[in-house]
Amino acid sequence: MMIKINPRFRFFTLDTGRLPQETYDVMDAVRKRYGINLEVMFPDTDEVEEMVRKKGLNLFYESVENRRLCCGIRKVHPINRMLGTLDGWITGLRQDQTETRRDAKIFEVDTQHSNILKINPLVDWTWDRLWGYIRANDVPYNKLLDAGYPSIGCAPCTRAVEAGQDARSGRWWWEHDTHKECGLHMDYKK
Numbered sequence: 125m126m127i128k129i130n131p132r133f134r135f136f137t138l139d140t141g142r143l144p145q146e147t148y149d150v151m152d153a154v155r156k157r158y159g160i161n162l163e164v165m166f167p168d169t170d171e172v173e174e175m176v177r178k179k180g181l182n183l184f185y186e187s188v189e190n191r192r193l194c195c196g197i198r199k200v201h202p203i204n205r206m207l208g209t210l211d212g213w214i215t216g217l218r219q220d221q222t223e224t225r226r227d228a229k230i231f232e233v234d235t236q237h238s239n240i241l242k243i244n245p246l247v248d249w250t251w252d253r254l255w256g257y258i259r260a261n262d263v264p265y266n267k268l269l270d271a272g273y274p275s276i277g278c279a280p281c282t283r284a285v286e287a288g289q290d291a292r293s294g295r296w297w298w299e300h301d302t303h304k305e306c307g308l309h310m311d312y313k314k
């Protein structure tokens with residue numbers, strides 16, 4: 125959609141260093157298909173090394189505090205670095221992804237990021253409408269979606285869900301908080 129509107133848009137994503145291979149595959153498929161220069165933001169090496177030295181590689185399973193630390197270093201700090209250079213950003217966030225996103229709107233002031241503009245053009249799209257668009261336009265998608273992963277994050281923190289289960293229940297499944305967010309869109313978490 126964005127390529128059709130303006131091919132000069134910039135496209136960015138995050139590589140936490142712990143993503144599944146299928147996510148790298150779809151990143152490359154999108155680059156090739158649309159001929160875009162995908163800007164991939166990585167975590168700060170010193171921050172990751174210090175965290176792993178002190179807490180180990182699988183720290184996130186040990187406590188919510190450790191999980192938030194890891195998400196902070198691998199996701200939140202890199203995106204903050206990018207958003208700190210921008211006046212606004214456009215996301216694929218949708219209200220029906222999770223309870224915490226029910227109040228998301230198309231146009232928002234991103235209070236989490238220096239009040240820049242945040243635009244969520246798909247905010248009221250349902251799962252079915254999304255898949256209708258993907259199929260009609262042959263959009264590359266993450267193959268884990270075919271394997272029962274409706275919400276995909278880092279490999280060690282994501283698992284498949286049963287049909288009918290909440291889409292986000294496969295994320296950080298060992299935690300009991302039903303309002304789970306990694307910190308990228310914390311403005312909706314009450």
Ligand code: SF4
Pocket residue numbers: 140142184191192194195196198199277278280281306
């Ligand atoms: S999802 Fe898991 S591995 Fe990825 S940044 Fe968060 S805690 Fe770390």
